[in-house]
Amino acid sequence: MTEISPLNADLHCHSVVSDGTLEPEALVERAHRNGVQMLALTDHDEIGGLAQAEAAATARGIRFVPGVEVSVTWGHQTIHVVGLRIDYRDPRLLEGLQRTRGGREQRAREIAAQLENAGIAGAYEGALQYVGNPDLISRSHFARYLVEIGACADVSQVFERYLVEGRPGYVAHRWARLGDAVRWIRDAGGDAVLAHPGRYKLSAGGLWSLMAEFAEAGGTGIEVVSGSHTPEQYRTFAQHAVDFGFRASRGSDFHDPKESRVDLGRLPPLPWSVVPIWHGWEDRSE
Ligand code: AMP
Ligand code: MN
Ligand code: MN
Ligand code: MN
Numbered sequence: 286m287t288e289i290s291p292l293n294a295d296l297h298c299h300s301v302v303s304d305g306t307l308e309p310e311a312l313v314e315r316a317h318r319n320g321v322q323m324l325a326l327t328d329h330d331e332i333g334g335l336a337q338a339e340a341a342a343t344a345r346g347i348r349f350v351p352g353v354e355v356s357v358t359w360g361h362q363t364i365h366v367v368g369l370r371i372d373y374r375d376p377r378l379l380e381g382l383q384r385t386r387g388g389r390e391q392r393a394r395e396i397a398a399q400l401e402n403a404g405i406a407g408a409y410e411g412a413l414q415y416v417g418n419p420d421l422i423s424r425s426h427f428a429r430y431l432v433e434i435g436a437c438a439d440v441s442q443v444f445e446r447y448l449v450e451g452r453p454g455y456v457a458h459r460w461a462r463l464g465d466a467v468r469w470i471r472d473a474g475g476d477a478v479l480a481h482p483g484r485y486k487l488s489a490g491g492l493w494s495l496m497a498e499f500a501e502a503g504g505t506g507i508e509v510v511s512g513s514h515t516p517e518q519y520r521t522f523a524q525h526a527v528d529f530g531f532r533a534s535r536g537s538d539f540h541d542p543k544e545s546r547v548d549l550g551r552l553p554p555l556p557w558s559v560v561p562i563w564h565g566w567e568d569r570s571e
Pocket of ligand 3: 480481
């Protein structure tokens, strides 16, 4: 019997066009060095890096999957929905993403005002130094500034002490609705994938409701092997994928060589029990 090695697909990562630190081309180059065979760039609420990444990937023989990670408010929770294999010229998608990005500037000013009250001055300007796209100032940019000035040892410590609910620099925000995000992705011909489900602070019942509502809205996949999951969560979400009939995705959620726990293409393969999200995509060579 021939041993078939699993496809090295990495279907979740970020460039400077959102809150990553590498230019799209450098990101693709790194993925190539790490042996990635199929790559999706999934910047937050933004498709501005896709054309450049696609050209760089194609030149290196990597199968490129145009993607996006949409910020969603579901109840009182922020949820992320990854769109894969989207037509990133679809006007309905573009309009939806533009609307979703809309409140970030005002939110950033409020984050900075809160940090100022907590004794950290100049955070807005400080965060801006790290921003690659003026439309997309994010908490990650504030986190990098807080590390720079020595307020925290690293970015993960920032997300324990600041910028999260109950801490200075947390500003509640309304993102897109779940049904809208899924619809924009589907209108653009893509697959909607529930990102890093293990990261949400939900009860078992809450998680079940989220997956049920996501499926009902037209979501077709969930991330099983993710840079945000533990190996135990790979098993849990593989089982949920089977139970709900979702196809499974694999993505590092890479942002930066030093910050990110998992590098591009370096996650374990998907468990054999699940159907990969790329199964059924027309260019099948795996
Ligand atoms: P925003 O969209 O502005 O709310 O920023 C969300 C981003 O912050 C996420 O996409 C992550 O990149 C980053 N983030 C959130 N929580 C953490 C955490 N605990 N550790 C590291 N990065 C985090
Ligand atoms: Mn991010
Ligand atoms: Mn996310
Ligand atoms: Mn992400």
